Amino acid sequence: MNCRRAEDMFIEYLYGELEPDRAELLRAHLDECLVCRTRLAELVRVRQLAAQIPDAEPSPMAINRVIARAREEEERTRSIWGFRWVKVLAPLCLAVVIGGLVAYQFRAGLAPKPMVYAPAKKEQRPAVQEPLPAPEPEKKFSPPAARDAGKLIAPAAPKPASRGVALPPPPPAEPGAREAAPPQPAADLAASRPAGPEAFTSGGGEAPPADRLSAQPGEAEQPAVGAGRAPLPAAAGPPRAKAVVRDKAMTPAAGEKLEGSIPSLLKEGESSLEAGRYGEAGQAFSQALNFLRPGDPDRPRALLGLARAQEGQKDLTTAIQTYRELARESSAHRDLAEQKIQELSAEVK
Amino acid sequence: MSRYAAGEEAAFEILLSRYSRPLYSFLCRYLGRADRAEDVFQDVFYEVIRARKSYRPQSRFAPWLFRIGRNRAVDRLRRNGLRDMESLDRAANPREEDADRRVNTITAGDPDPETLVHGRELGKALEGALARLPAHQREVLWLKEKSGLSLAEIAEITGVSENTVKSRLRYALEKMRAVLAQQGFDP
Numbered sequence: 001m002n003c004r005r006a007e008d009m010f011i012e013y014l015y016g017e018l019e020p021d022r023a024e025l026l027r028a029h030l031d032e033c034l035v036c037r038t039r040l041a042e043l044v045r046v047r048q049l050a051a052q053i054p055d056a057e058p059s060p061m062a063i064n065r066v067i068a069r070a071r072e073e074e075e076r077t078r079s080i081w082g083f084r085w086v087k088v089l090a091p092l093c094l095a096v097v098i099g100g101l102v103a104y105q106f107r108a109g110l111a112p113k114p115m116v117y118a119p120a121k122k123e124q125r126p127a128v129q130e131p132l133p134a135p136e137p138e139k140k141f142s143p144p145a146a147r148d149a150g151k152l153i154a155p156a157a158p159k160p161a162s163r164g165v166a167l168p169p170p171p172p173a174e175p176g177a178r179e180a181a182p183p184q185p186a187a188d189l190a191a192s193r194p195a196g197p198e199a200f201t202s203g204g205g206e207a208p209p210a211d212r213l214s215a216q217p218g219e220a221e222q223p224a225v226g227a228g229r230a231p232l233p234a235a236a237g238p239p240r241a242k243a244v245v246r247d248k249a250m251t252p253a254a255g256e257k258l259e260g261s262i263p264s265l266l267k268e269g270e271s272s273l274e275a276g277r278y279g280e281a282g283q284a285f286s287q288a289l290n291f292l293r294p295g296d297p298d299r300p301r302a303l304l305g306l307a308r309a310q311e312g313q314k315d316l317t318t319a320i321q322t323y324r325e326l327a328r329e330s331s332a333h334r335d336l337a338e339q340k341i342q343e344l345s346a347e348v349k
Numbered sequence: 350m351s352r353y354a355a356g357e358e359a360a361f362e363i364l365l366s367r368y369s370r371p372l373y374s375f376l377c378r379y380l381g382r383a384d385r386a387e388d389v390f391q392d393v394f395y396e397v398i399r400a401r402k403s404y405r406p407q408s409r410f411a412p413w414l415f416r417i418g419r420n421r422a423v424d425r426l427r428r429n430g431l432r433d434m435e436s437l438d439r440a441a442n443p444r445e446e447d448a449d450r451r452v453n454t455i456t457a458g459d460p461d462p463e464t465l466v467h468g469r470e471l472g473k474a475l476e477g478a479l480a481r482l483p484a485h486q487r488e489v490l491w492l493k494e495k496s497g498l499s500l501a502e503i504a505e506i507t508g509v510s511e512n513t514v515k516s517r518l519r520y521a522l523e524k525m526r527a528v529l530a531q532q533g534f535d536p
Contacts, residue, residue: 011515046526055374066394
C-alpha cells in the first residue's frame with residue numbers, strides 16, 4: 001500500500017467505518033510509514049478538539065412551543081377520530097335500535113298485521129261444517145244474548161274427531177246481520193262469506209264484521225253452541241270468535257271506529273294503489289271489505305281496488321277470484337271484471 | 350419515532366430531548382442566526398409531528414430528521430436571499446453572547462486558572478477555525494462530529510457521493526489543524 005491509498009482511508013479509519021481487512025492493511029502501512037502515522041495523529045487530535053465545540057441549545061420557549069404543538073396535534077387527531085366514529089356509529093346504532101324495535105313488534109304481534117281479503121271458494125268449505133241436528137241440551141246453554149241477537153256468528157267448527165259428532169250449525173242470524181245478509185242456508189253461509197283460514201287472515205287473527213263486534217269478548221270466547229263444550233281445534237274452522245278477543249284492534253270500540261273510516265280506508269287504498277304500494281292498498285281494501293256488506297254502494301269499489309292490488313302483487317289466482325266476486329255483485333263492473341278474469345286467466349295459463 | 354408514530358405521546362418528548370441540541374446546533378451553524386435557527390428548528394419538529402402517521406421506519410430517524418432540517422434551512426436561506434459567504438461565515442458564531450458560554454463549557458469543571466485561560470483561548474481558536482471553513486466542509490464536519498450520522502447518511506442528506514463527503518471531511522480537519530497551528534495551538 002502506498003501513502004496516497006493510505007490517506008484515502010484516513011477518514012473512515014478515524015470514524016471507525018473502515019472494514020476490518022482494509023483497516024488491517026492500513027495499520028500495516030502505518031507501522032512502516034512515519035509520515036502517514038504523523039498525519040493521522042494530527043487528524044485524530046484535531047478531531048478530538050472539534051468534538052469539544054459545544055452544542056448550541058434551543059431556548060426553552062422553542063422547546064415548549066414544539067411540545068405544545070405536539071399535544072395540540074394529538075388532541076386534534078383524537079377529536080377528529082372521535083368525531084368520525086360518532087359520525088359512523090350514531091346512525092348505525094339508531095338503525096340497530098329501530099330495526100330491533102320493528103323486529104320485536106312483529107315477533108310479538110304488536111304491529112298491525114296485513115289483512116288480506118280473498119273471496120271465498122265454495123269448494124274449499126270444509127266438509128265437517130255440514131250441519132247436524134244440534135242436541136237440545138247444548139242449545140240451552142248457548143249464550144242467549146248472542147244467540148237471540150244473532151250477533152255471535154262464529155262459524156261452527158267440527159268437534160275433535162274423537163268426539164265423533166259434528167258441531168251443530170250456528171243459530172240463524174238476523175236478516176240485517178252481515179253474515180246472513182243474503183238469505184242463505186247456514187251451510188252456505190260460510191261459503192258465501194269469507195270463511196276458512198285463507199279468507200280473512202290477519203296474521204294473529206281475523207277481522208270480524210263490525211256487527212259481530214258488539215258481542216262481549218267473554219261471550220265471543222265461548223263456542224256458539226253453548227257452554228261446557230271443549231275449545232275447538234283451530235284448524236278445523238276459522239277461529240273468529242277467538243280472534244275477536246285476541247286482536248285488541250278488533251274490540252267493539254275499534255270496530256266502530258274502523259267502520260266509520262271506510263271512506264278513508266278506500267281513499268288510502270286507492271292512493272296506495274296509485275303509488276304502486278300494492279301491499280298497503282290490499283290491506284286497506286281488505287279492512288274496508290270487512291265492514292262492507294254485499295249491496296253496499298262502496299263494496300264494488302273496494303273489491304275492484306283489492307283485485308287490482310292483488311294483481312299488482314302478482315297474486316293472479318286470488319285476483320281472478322276477487323274479480324269474479326265483483327262480477328257477481330256489481331252489474332256495473334261485470335264487463336270490466338269478466339275482461340280482467342279472461343286476461344288474468346290467460347296470463348296464469 | 351416508531352413508538353410515537355404508533356401513538357405513544359411520551360415518545361415525542363424523548364425524541365425531542367435526544368435530537369434538539371444536535372439539530373439546533375447544526376441549524377445555527379448552517380443559518381448563522383439563532384432566531385432563524387429557532388424558527389426552522391420548530392418547523393422541523395412540526396413536520397415530524399405532521400408526518401408521524403405516514404412515517405415508515407425503513408431507515409433511521411436521525412438522517413430523516415436532519416434531511417428535513419437541512420431542506421428547511423436551504424428553503425429559509427433561499428427565501429431570505431442569504432445564502433452568501435458572509436452569512437455562512439457568520440454561521441460559525443451564531444450568537445456572540447454565547448461564545449463565552451461555549452468556551453466555558455469546554456473547560457467546565459477545570460478549576461486551574463491557567464488551564465481555564467488556555468481553555469477559553471482554545472475555545473475561541475476552535476470557533477475561529479470552524480468559521481474559516483467553507484460552508485460545505487463545515488456542514489459535513491458538524492454532521493459527522495455532532496449528529497452521529499454515518500458517512501453514507503451524510504452523503505444522502507447533503508446530496509453528494511460518499512467519497513466527496515470523505516474528502517470534504519479530510520480537508521476540513523486539515524484546514525482546522527492549520528488554523529489552530531497558526532494561532533499557536535499546534536495539535
